[in-house]
Amino acid sequence: MWIGQFQLGDFLSLRLQCETSAGVPTVPDDTPTAKIYDATGTLIETINLPVLEPNRSTGWFGKAHRLGSSYSTGRYAIRYTFAITSTFGKVECFEIVDGGSTTGAVIGMTYYERPHARFVVYATDDGSITAGKNPR
Amino acid sequence: MQQTASYVGPVKLGNTLYFVIVTTNTSDVPTDGDSTPTGTVYDATVANAMAATVTITKIATGTYSVAVDVTTGNNFAAGEGHTLAVAYAISSSNRKQAFRFTVT
16 A cells, blocks of 8 residues: 655556456446545545546556645555445555655756846746746 | 555654555445544564554544554664554454554
């Protein structure tokens, strides 16, 4: 149930195999969810999990979820729930350690010069675009 | 049926171990225990129960958060591995889940 240590801005790999109590992979009655709780038991987020490889795998769901501004360093737990006639569940836990950024990694950057200053414009995982100028 | 203890990760000495358990009925459906589950931490030899308090709190149906203060005051030391057993009953049927963690 331990899935590791992460930094802010990292992507958490949420994966769920829906199966019956007999262990048979089965398409659930509705969209499975992953609820993430912090160390005080407070619900941080509820994430709907999309289906993965529907033509090759039965009941296989997942999503890459970015650890953004809702998170800080500390331990968290994930509770997956899905229903096949009745509601089933499983849990995982992880820790966010120092480092990283809630905006995620820089995924694109450009540099340009003007007579009065030099500029860097960059985009990050969270979709924000930021400009830096020198001299300020 | 033989069951293995689930690993719930490393925890730094002085911090709080935290994870969540799901208690289920015989059909694997999350179900509340007859009463709040209780937890016991065992030392590295798994022979002796430690005095560390295990705090277990219900957060949803059949779902409980588990917290242990991993401090020197509770006789934890860096480099050790421990086992935590959580006991509960559903419809008067006694169950137990075991978890492992390491202190860093």
